[in-house]
Amino acid sequence: MQIKFIKSTVYDAVDVPSVLDNAKVEFTPIGNVNWPEDYPYCPDAQFRMAYNNLSIFLHYKITEDTVRAIYDKDNGNVWTDSCVEFFCMPGDDGLYYNFECNCIGTLLIGVGTGRDDRERAGSETLGCVQRWASLGRRAFEETEGPKTWEVALIIPFAAFFKHRIRSMAGMQVKANFYKCGDGLRKPHFLSWNPIKLGKPNFHCPEFFGDVSFGSE
Secondary structure (H helix, E strand, C coil), X not given: CEEEECCCCCCCHHHXXXXXXXXXXXXXXXXXXXXXXXXXXXXXXXXXXXXXXXXXXXXXEEEECCCCECCCCCCCCHHHXXXXXXXXXXXXXXXXXXXXXXXXXXXXXXXXXXXXXXXXXXXXXXXXXXXXXXXXXXXXXXXXCCEEEEEEEEEEHHHCCCCCCCCCCCCEEEEEEEEECCCCCCCCEEECCCCCCCCCCCCCHHHCEEEEEXXX
């Protein structure tokens, strides 16, 4: 996947969708149902990404049968809500980051080399990531009936708090993008790059895909 460089300065996450529209950044599906026998449900999930000399811009658009957002404080169990995730390994040291965001913009950020050694980001790092959510920012219980929602994030390079990233131009990273909802009536575990494991697990960098950040 090639990530486009855009010259626009974006000051608020609410502007990310229109900026990406103007830059003609296309959506990519998150459509791999990796465990169809146990978790066959496949909501419509897609994302798009671009970057400038300060930040990554990430925009998700989801349509699913029910929606839930009971976590409204950062670093909670957002993966049990209607949740989208971006996992990224920016270096060759084995460390990868998980940026997990529910449908009201509540965020979890962790870093480590595997599922069992995650270090959670502090409030300063979490606070530097701007979020916009089409459903607003208030918590709610699981809804009845299908709904379409969007979230947009501005992730500054400083959010990769175990690395010192000055620029991402020309970088080659390993990454994956996910849609999940562990606690919903129809739990699901979708990925952009397929995962060949026996049971749901997103903490598997061996199945991350190749992502290239284009030149400025």
